[in-house]
Amino acid sequence: MALPQPLPRLLTTEEIVPTMEKIIEKYNVTRAQILQDVTPETATFDNVMLPLAQLENAVQGDSDLGMIFMLQYGAPSLSAQDAVDKARKLYVEASAGWTSDESFYELLQAAREKPDFQMLDLESQHLLDKEILEYKHKGCGILKESQSKKDAYFKTMMKIEGLKKEFQQNISRESGDVSFTLAELDGVPENELAKWKDEPEKEEISDENQEQCSEKKKIVPFANGGKLAILTYAHSPETRKTMFLADNQKLQQNKSLFQEIVKLRAEQARILKYDTHAEFRIEKRTAPSTDALKHFLDELQTSLHVLGQDEIAVMQSRRLKDLKERGKHSEGLLSKGFPPWDTQYYERLLQEEFEIDQLKISEFFPLENTAVKMLGIFASFLGLRFDSYKPSLFGLRVIRNSLVTYTSICYGEKTNIVATNVSTSNGHLRADGSRQYPSTILMCSFPTPTPTSCALLKHRQVVTLFHEMGHGIHDLLAQTKYVRFHGYRLPPDFGEMPSLMLENWCWIKDVLKDLSCSDTTIDENYLADWRLHHPTEPNPPKTIPDELVDNVIKHRNFNAGLYYLRQVSIATFDLQIHSLRTDEDIANLDVQKTWYDLRETIEGMDFSECRDGYNFGTFTHLTAGYDVCYYVYLYCTVMAQDLFASVFASDPFNKEMWRKYRHGVLEYGGSQKDLLGMLENFLGHPPNMRALVEELTAAKAGITPAVSEDVSVPV
Template identity: 25%
Template sequence: MSVLTKKFTTKYDTAPFSQIKNDDFLPAFQEAIADAKKEIDEIVNNPEEPTFENTIEAMAFSGATLDRISNIFFNLHSAETNDELQKIAQEVSPLLSEFGNDIRLNADLFKKVKAVYDNKNNLSLTAEQATLLDKQYKSFSRNGANLSEDKKSKLREIDKELSRLSLEFGENVLSETHAFQLHITDEKDLSGLPEGTIEAARELAQNQEKEGWVFTLDYPSYVPFVTYAGNRELRKKMAVAFGSKGFQKNEYDNQEIVLQIAKLRYERAKLLGYASHAHFVLEERMAESPEKVTTFLNDLLAKARPAAEKEFKQLTNFAKELDGIEQLEKWDGAYYSEKLKQQLFNLDDEKLKPYFKLENVLEGAFTVAGRLYGLTFVEINDIEKYHADVRTYEVKDVAGNLVSIFYADFFPRKGKRNGAWMTSFKSQYVLGGINERPHVSIVCNFTKPTETKPSLLTFNEVTTLFHEFGHALHGMLADTVYPSLSGTSVYWDFVELPSQIFENWCYEPEALALFARHYQTGEVIPTEYIQKIKESASFQEGIATMRQLSFGLLDMGWHGQDPTFIKDVKEFENEQFASTKLYPDVKENAMSTAFSHIFQGGYSSGYYSYKWAEVLDADAFEYFKEQGIFSPEVATKFKENVLSKGGTEHPMILYKRFRGNEPKPDALLKRAGLL
């Protein structure tokens, strides 16, 4: 029996990372799948009449060990992977998708679920129970339970293949990210780069026993390079490398994989009776249909385009005046935007970073959460970590009860994918009268402290930390009965509301005064800087909006129609980007081949939800601003109707209960300066 399948004997039932070996995973998965199958068999073979309790509720609590192992494994696979784990993932993913299908295509189990579902009007269910029943029923009907046997086995093949392809896609992107390095030996090529970026690049070179400086495609290295490096050719080199991930006709090429994934998703949707993958996905979203999403994106596009074109013209003229640049290219965008922003607002990241020491910003997120929701965070060192960089905290409420365990993992390293995300090692649920508390984690890629400097964040990284922490609060404050409806288990176009609303506090003087202090002098960030942060918040918002909309439209292009006519990834992309294009195309680059959100993560047919949630978050924060940004009344309403409720009711019902009405886009357009 593996350590993974036994009950953990650790404090708070946390994952015993030091006792887990890579070799433990495959047998643990096999054992947990077998146990979960037994639990399902018991439900199926129960001779009593199917009831909510013996069927729906029994299913909701089955497979708990399997879920726990999956959480631990896939979190390590994202944050601390190696060749061995990647190999195991290739073996485990088909087993899991097969197991999922064994349940969803189990005719006898479906018969029992359907019997309860057909009788639902005679059961006095709570709102949460009614939602669970509806979701259980749909998890069958939307996944082939009503199909004939031959179509069911076709569906199984497709799912197995999709799970394999999306893993391969992600591993190719990771390999391409690591395959490229820019090695600089001439000091004049560092012109314009911030001191901290140069220092980090020198340390990286030293670690590799090289002279000079090494820059990589990891965000903390890549973003400052293309934003500040004065050498245009080197910016181009970095940007082209970044944009050609998975698009180089080598062993890591993702073009064929992208085409296959899109076609298989379409084939799957048709098999289930839907017009496209997007029709299938959006049936279970606030947005409901691809037509509604496309209208939503195009309406925003119509409002953003005039602003974007005006901003782009201003940027083009600025680059021409400053450096005689005739044609603004993609590798010029961040560089001249930053220069223009400095000229207009006299504010740059280097001025702000000393006020945003990582530890202080994290403490700031804790303080804001404390003021709003009565939480306290205490760092503890008596629970295990999967890497020395990870920090662990006890989260408690005003009465001193444990709310959650919180893991924070902030720095890039080999084996950790780019970007930032929130995840959990253990869900919240109530069983046998005990409210099991969640173990929540956020993972980011910020600049590591160096010998001379702590980790200082750009303002963009400050909002990233608050964003992921907003997701974490959604997980921590969960208070539902069933694990599958807990925390962030909500519609995808609702899941970004808690994360995006939390970013708003980063722009408020009252909140910034709590944590934005100079790391050397302790001086609070000057009021003029705060004013400039607020003023510059909508700087080039038109261009940024166009960019987000272009990703959403590309996603709908891949998934909202029959993709079998698409023969060439690049050509297809250019068609999709036509309405949002500002910069000239870069022939060596493609977006889709590294668009992990939609080809590896869960965002296929869902990328629009960032913008959708922005409408929600601007509208919701407007309410806080009307009553005071630390208003206990509004915070309580948000906690009780949104954060704690998870996916127990339809999001629009929860939102209206909090806000009193449906969200309107006006607050967003006003905030973005697009009105």
């Protein structure tokens, strides 16, 4: 089948900035023409908003702009990253200038007030309303009487963008590490040790340090799984603590940057007549108000508190038993709470008692095999067909009836890359009635295969891949008129819901067995890798053993209370620091104290030795468009669990329900003004915002072992 449009093309470093300049010029020319030809008296949707929408469709339907924004997550070099940063700065500055134009705002408002507005389709009405809100958020209609105030507002907005860029660059370029002796790394698997470089030997060593320095050390980076490997596998509590506290100290420079960003955001919101930055941001979200959001988070914290405390008690019991066996137990430990650096280690030990071995599980999930089978599942559910066009790049084209779209999966070990899905070109309806097809890329920091081995996924990475692929499928299935609403381009407190709902399939036995490799799908690299680790077994089992799958599913909600309480603490921090109302509140803000106070109070662990750290400075969300937004994972998880329980739980493979879901939710993208109403129509009832707590409460029995009766466990 012939391809209806060219495949996406990766821009060279030299093309990035000139391409962005050409895009900006197109917008400038179109806007100037509209301002020249139209007055408030003659303004309509068709002569003001539609030309901009058609240009936006053309520009963002083309892959060049999408590729530039994709490269902010995966630029192949520092020079390319610098070019992307410059291009994005040009776009941000231009966009800010466009949406602060009072003359254009007056045309949009005039078009909104014309009688023919009510004759427009709902998506077009929604588009105009969204555009007007963008202008209001830049001060239009509020600061029009004072150009000096508007100029100051714009200048501060650009200052915030600069601070955010510096914050993000510090994160992406952070390269800290800690050196440990092999004795200190006891327990860490050989395949992890092999990733780390040896510390160079010192040329001059004093006699008194000769013996100490004679033992070789490994340099363990914070990034690329180094910290996680230490916290998960190192037997020495001192090693785990050292790594945790060292990592906790990184990015000190981001404290002052973030504190300044938060203060400037508060001041900017008040200039636009909002009481707080949170109220300014919530206006574009699905959640009805900041008060409703605070109530939602408080209710979750209260409901999950007992569950989290029970889970800490279990880990504390296991910890004290382990320390006693290692001769490191003392009476002083009984007066202390559970330290955060021991969470992953004792979660692993408890999982092993459940006979859940993540390394063993990963042997059945080689990346490419698993991804291909995932696509097969989506194809079956949603009536799709996936054809490979560049196997070496893991590229695919997706054929759905007469529609052809594209997706590809990129993986690698770029420092600090975050699993994400990026739309490189957005689908939309062209002016001639034909359709522009989308392209989408999954970018995940999965293990990189070598010439003699393949990348293996732990179960949590299988879930991550399914989640991000869910975003990609949403992107491919959307049928919107405008790129503004294509795919998952909708409020984030709804946009994460479809992918979070899909994670449920990663806990269904038939799905996991189908995703695992078999002797008919594995390649030679996988066989070689298997035989290296299992020299007495000639070939791997045909599929993952039932007992492994059963144990994973049985203990799905192990420590779920603590996991969600951590989400609550971060979301509460995000909301609280962005809810500053007075000059005194703004002046007295201490993000460091607030961060650790909330984590200790909500999560219930002992953060007393961590309070001089800067862990809050590592969260890209807080300065990358997710301010007053971290709650979305909880908000969407609740809706996702209600959707799964109400529609799919009784028959997860019901193709008729999947067909209705595709047409009733996914194809709309973000084109519906009332997303909660859309979901209510599909469900047949208002979303149940207690669905997550009800699920965890119902599943609590049998998920975690009882606390040992012979150990006193303070919490």
